Structures are given as structure tokens and as C-alpha cells.
């Protein structure tokens with residue numbers, strides 16, 4: 594933050610949005626990546642830490658709404674109906690100090706290959722609340738992730754919350770990393786909307802092996818409208834492995850990325866179908 598001359602810590606969202614409307618202003622959330630940032634065009638920091646209205650987790654019969662300033666630790670400690678893949682993704686983030694600081698809004702907006710939470714939110718078809726001094730709007734996470742979120746957010750606009758429909762999907766999240774605190778080699782989340790023995794809709798997302806969390810649409814389409822069968826889950830894993838544009842990763846080669854994607858997509862689908870616990874894995 595080399596040219597920053599102003600620091601504000603407003604109490605209300607309205608005040609924060611007015612400050613963010615000024616040229617060169619930038620939002621500060623958990624600070625886990627902002628503390629290393631060197632963008633010379635930023636001249637003022639708007640710290641979102643004191644804004645209570647974006648720090649809550651609220652649920653009703655249909656939806657859970659998670660404020661942008663909720664941390665990863667607060668997500669997996671939430672005593673209510675947090676979808677298990679969201680809890681697992683939050684728990685999978687690095688170490689306790691990082692989980693205590695990293696926020697929902699920061700994870701979504703930063704959006705680098707290792708961000709765990711966006712993978713779960715994409716699979717669950719979350720919607721994202723956005724606000725600027727001029728407008729409030731809600732978009733699907735698919736729209737936020739059509740390209741990097743920084744290109745989708747308008748000037749002065751911030752993420753205020755994410756909203757997820759409760760009970761719609763059987764869901765499962767798996768993170769593969771070399772150690773518990775390492776960045777993901779691969780994240781997978783499978784969410785299945787099941788009607789009787791039929792998969793009405795399937796949303797499969799990946800992270801870690803790609804530049805930014807993304808849906809694997811061909812694998813989801815293969816399953817949607819089909820009767821359950823394990824062979825179909827194996828085929829969906831193979832389809833996912835073939836349809837991903839992998840990032841190069843000094844830790845693993847392309848053959849490994851493909852093989853492990855096929856295997857973990859299939860496993861995540863099986864575990865979602867069988868309502869299994871979400872787990873980290875060592876790839877075995």
C-alpha cells in the first residue's frame with residue numbers, strides 16, 4: 594500500500610460506500626492479501642471491520658445469508674444450518690490465524706486459484722449481494738465468476754453477502770493439498786438436486802488446478818435428468834477431467850492433475866449422493 598494517505602473505519606455501510614466512491618479508494622476486509630498489496634493507484638483504505646450489517650449470518654426456512662465480513666472460522670463454527678460443503682471449504686483454508694482473518698467478501702473478490710470458499714459457493718449456486726453508493730443489486734455467483742470478479746464489480750462496488758438456498762442440494766466438498774495448511778492442488782465440490790432416484794440438476798465445481806474457481810458444465814450436464822448409477826459418476830469424473838483447462842503447477846504434472854480430477858469428482862459425487870461428511874484428502 595505504497596501511496597496510501599488516508600485510512601477510514603466507518604460504522605455503516607452507507608458511509609463506507611460513500612468513501613469507496615472516491616477515486617483511489619479500496620476496501621480492506623481481513624487484510625490477508627491487502628497487507629501485501631502494492632497497487633500505486635490506491636490512495637485511501639476503507640476498512641470494513643466495524644460494519645455490523647455485513648458481519649451476520651442469517652437464516653430462514655429457505656435461505657442462509659452470510660455477510661461479506663464473516664470469517665472462515667465463524668462459518669464453520671456456525672451452530673445453524675450451514676451447508677456442509679461451505680463449512681468444509683471454510684475449514685480447509687490454511688491455518689487458524691488465516692481462517693480467523695479471511696472473510697467471505699475477500700475470498701470471493703480476491704479469487705486466486707487457491708481460494709477454497711468460492712468453489713463451494715459456485716457448486717451451490719449462491720447469489721451475491723452487491724452495493725455501491727448508487728445502487729444495490731444481486732447477481733448469481735455464475736455471473737460474478739464469468740471473468741475475474743474485479744472485472745464484474747463496478748467502480749466503488751463491494752460484495753455485501755452471499756445467499757444460498759437451504760436443503761436444495763446434497764453436497765460434498767473435497768480439498769486435496771500436500772499438507773493441511775498448503776494451497777489446494779485441487780478442490781472439488783459436487784452438488785446434486787435429487788428427486789426420487791433422479792438427479793434433477795448437478796453442479797460440479799473445481800479450484801486449485803485451474804486459475805480461478807469454475808463450474809465444470811459438461812460434467813453437470815451429463816448427470817442432470819439421469820437416474821443415479823455409479824457408472825454415471827465415474828463417467829462424470831472422466832468428463833470433468835477432460836474438460837478442464839489446467840493451470841501449470843510446479844508441484845504436479847498434467848497427467849496427475851487429470852487423474853486426480855477424475856477420481857475426486859467421482860468421489861465427491863458419490864459422497865454427495867450418500868450424504869457423507871466432507872473431507873480433506875491426501876489423494877489416496
Ligand SMILES: Cc1cc2nc3c(=O)[nH]c(=O)nc-3n(C[C@H](O)[C@H](O)[C@H](O)COP(=O)(O)OP(=O)(O)OC[C@H]3O[C@@H](n4cnc5c(N)ncnc54)[C@H](O)[C@@H]3O)c2cc1C
Pocket residue numbers: 619620621622623624625626627628661662685686687688691694695696697698699700701702703704707708709710750751752753774775776777
Ligand atoms: C499464508 C496464507 C495462506 C492462505 N491460504 C489460503 C488457502 O489455503 N485458501 C484460501 O481460500 N485462502 C487462503 N488465504 C487467503 C487468501 O489468499 C486471501 O488472502 C483472502 O481470501 C483475502 O481475504 P481477506 O478477507 O483477507 O481480504 P483482503 O486481503 O482484505 O482483501 C482482498 C481483496 O478483496 C477486496 N475485498 C475485500 N472485501 C471485499 C468486499 N466485501 N467486496 C469487494 N471487494 C472486497 C479488497 O479490496 C482486496 O482487493 C491465505 C492467505 C495467507 C496470507
